Amino acid sequence: MLALVDFSFEFAGRYLYKNANWHIKPNEKIGLVGLNGTGKSTLLRVISGDFDLREGKMSKPGDLKIGFLNQDLLSLDIGESVRDVVLGGRDDLMKLDKEINELLIKLETQYDDRTLQRLSDCQEQFGALGGYDWHAQADKILEGLGFSTEQLGKSLREFSGGWRMRAMLAKLLLMSPDLLLLDEPTNHLDLPTIQWLEDYLYEYQGTYVIVSHDRFFLDRTVNRIAEVAHQQLFHYKGNFTEYLEQKEERDEMMQRRFENQQDFIRQQMRFIQRFRYKASKSTAVQSRVKMLERMDKIEVLKDEKREFDIKFNIRIAPGKTIVEVKDVQKAYGDNVIFSGTEAQLLRGDKVALVGANGKGKSTLLRLIYGGEPFDGDIQLGWNVEPAFFAQHQLEALDLKNDLLNEIGRVSGEYTERELRTVLGCFLFTGEEVFKKVKVLSGGEKSRLALAKTLITQSNFLLLDEPTNHLDMFSTSVLAESLIDYSGTVLFVSHDRTFISRVANKIWWIENGKIREYQGTYDEYQEWVQKRVAAEPVVAKGATLNTPESKTATANSSSGTAVKAGASKNQIKKLEEELAVMENHISGLNTEKAKVEKQLHLPEIAADFEKVASLTVQYDGLEKQVLELQQKHDALFEEWLMLQEG
Numbered sequence: 001m002l003a004l005v006d007f008s009f010e011f012a013g014r015y016l017y018k019n020a021n022w023h024i025k026p027n028e029k030i031g032l033v034g035l036n037g038t039g040k041s042t043l044l045r046v047i048s049g050d051f052d053l054r055e056g057k058m059s060k061p062g063d064l065k066i067g068f069l070n071q072d073l074l075s076l077d078i079g080e081s082v083r084d085v086v087l088g089g090r091d092d093l094m095k096l097d098k099e100i101n102e103l104l105i106k107l108e109t110q111y112d113d114r115t116l117q118r119l120s121d122c123q124e125q126f127g128a129l130g131g132y133d134w135h136a137q138a139d140k141i142l143e144g145l146g147f148s149t150e151q152l153g154k155s156l157r158e159f160s161g162g163w164r165m166r167a168m169l170a171k172l173l174l175m176s177p178d179l180l181l182l183d184e185p186t187n188h189l190d191l192p193t194i195q196w197l198e199d200y201l202y203e204y205q206g207t208y209v210i211v212s213h214d215r216f217f218l219d220r221t222v223n224r225i226a227e228v229a230h231q232q233l234f235h236y237k238g239n240f241t242e243y244l245e246q247k248e249e250r251d252e253m254m255q256r257r258f259e260n261q262q263d264f265i266r267q268q269m270r271f272i273q274r275f276r277y278k279a280s281k282s283t284a285v286q287s288r289v290k291m292l293e294r295m296d297k298i299e300v301l302k303d304e305k306r307e308f309d310i311k312f313n314i315r316i317a318p319g320k321t322i323v324e325v326k327d328v329q330k331a332y333g334d335n336v337i338f339s340g341t342e343a344q345l346l347r348g349d350k351v352a353l354v355g356a357n358g359k360g361k362s363t364l365l366r367l368i369y370g371g372e373p374f375d376g377d378i379q380l381g382w383n384v385e386p387a388f389f390a391q392h393q394l395e396a397l398d399l400k401n402d403l404l405n406e407i408g409r410v411s412g413e414y415t416e417r418e419l420r421t422v423l424g425c426f427l428f429t430g431e432e433v434f435k436k437v438k439v440l441s442g443g444e445k446s447r448l449a450l451a452k453t454l455i456t457q458s459n460f461l462l463l464d465e466p467t468n469h470l471d472m473f474s475t476s477v478l479a480e481s482l483i484d485y486s487g488t489v490l491f492v493s494h495d496r497t498f499i500s501r502v503a504n505k506i507w508w509i510e511n512g513k514i515r516e517y518q519g520t521y522d523e524y525q526e527w528v529q530k531r532v533a534a535e536p537v538v539a540k541g542a543t544l545n546t547p548e549s550k551t552a553t554a555n556s557s558s559g560t561a562v563k564a565g566a567s568k569n570q571i572k573k574l575e576e577e578l579a580v581m582e583n584h585i586s587g588l589n590t591e592k593a594k595v596e597k598q599l600h601l602p603e604i605a606a607d608f609e610k611v612a613s614l615t616v617q618y619d620g621l622e623k624q625v626l627e628l629q630q631k632h633d634a635l636f637e638e639w640l641m642l643q644e645g
Helices: 040-048 071-075 082-087 091-109 113-128 131-144 149-153 161-175 191-203 215-221 240-275 279-294 361-369 391-396 403-408 416-425 430-434 442-454 472-484 496-502 521-534 568-600 608-644
Strands: 002-011 014-024 029-033 055-059 066-069 179-183 207-211 224-229 232-237 321-332 335-346 350-354 375-380 386-389 460-464 488-492 505-510 513-517
Touching: 002 040, 014 040, 014 224, 014 232, 029 040, 029 215, 029 240, 040 066, 040 179, 040 207, 066 161, 082 131, 082 149, 082 161, 091 113, 091 131, 113 131, 131 149, 131 161, 131 191, 161 179, 161 191, 191 215, 207 215, 215 240, 215 496, 224 240, 232 240, 240 279, 321 361, 335 361, 335 488, 335 505, 335 513, 350 361, 350 496, 361 386, 361 460, 361 488, 386 442, 391 442, 403 416, 403 430, 403 442, 416 430, 416 442, 416 472, 442 460, 472 496, 496 521, 513 521, 568 608
Parallel strands: 029 207, 029 224, 066 179, 179 207, 350 488, 350 505, 386 460, 460 488
Antiparallel strands: 002 014, 002 055, 224 232, 321 335, 321 375, 505 513
């Protein structure tokens, strides 16, 4: 499919790749990994054609269709609606759809065989390319990535950078290119959406390369790993966990081969030194000298990893209770986030706050820290000293300072060596510590702000997506440091490996209430699966799909039960209505499929009047399905509320 042969690439006076090779074959699902700064994103830009390759050769078919999701798309400013932007991923269908509509208009006033034949050809091609399922497929992808039906008609420029990135990802998925390049696709997704994307990629029929620092995501989506290290690419079969195992085995084998070769070389050198001046041994000595000169020397490449051991200390020990949340109410207009919720954090808790975006996770952190008004009561315990990390704190950085001076503002208790160690953990090494804050990118400022938060010696850390701009190594160092941290942590994260390592409790927000699972994330996931498996099916095709709703009926520790005043008859009546509605929707979809099949028939396509009639019938059925689906969703929400309380 694509081959990079003996290629080198220099960037800013430094070689990222030197005589490296890579052959990408059809249907490979590849994870591209390596430390920050080794050139992963640069390599994707070389493959996509954004960067020219001056040394080496890249060969690929002329008609190879490449789709590239990169972080530059965050700043896109497009006035089209979200749906239209995504539909544009199928340029072939856009052109055919436009031509079909123009031909239909022409036939209203100018009916001739040539136009009719062209219409028939276009419709046949449109159907063969999946055109009649085009809009539905786009909406399905957008829904999976978290967009509501109401949002699809809004202009893309109305959305934040993260949501624009989701829309561009949807466009690429709909495009289904021959080679899909994804640079950190999970950076702006919540957990349910990441899980949806994993399932989508698992079924994806095509080739893709993913750059990601989420090892859990890579384990579920790739079957090969390409590692960037020492200006080369090293290739492994299997997912990320299997790559780590193979890499360890390879390193051990190479070490043994290196040691054996060194022993052999020492033996030959001893022979040469002993007999080099004896005429009777001169032939043997020369033979060994030439042999050593011709020998391919085995090199042991040391991992390009940093060695850091940092500890986040606390200034003063707090009491047993860190924070108590009592009868908290919070709403933004009609959007109710919290409704009389209660919770408690105890000393030493490491709590992960998980769930879909928009449920109020970041809001809860701000409320506890005192960042915005609310009704109810939130009390910090005795001697509790909180520190809060979130993206908005980037504004508090002094742009005139260099990194070392800026982080040193936190406390005068740290030595320069200790501050350099902390900065190194967050990917600022060597002379980079003297860079001015004003020249940093958004991601770099985020890492600096996080570093400042963690060395405050506070005993209660509130962290909103702390791993977003870290590589795997830095995320691992942060996890180890938080595990050893003697204070209390409440954090929001979508990195499941990080959550699994750090958290001893899981919180999520459901129906305006904070719910709690007392255990690790792995135990929580197992608990969710068991509960979902034990749930009765509500009605045909109606199951609980999100992590939050899956756990709703199972949360005995939070007292979830049938809503007060809701009788079994009410619930049963709703279930019957849902079943009837689902049967109706199923029937309409069957009718739609029959009409679509007729539109594909050559004898129908040649008859303008029949095509027009069937098109009107198809559009009417589609409208009915959409209206019924909306009513079904509303009823289903009502059923959930009665069940969950």
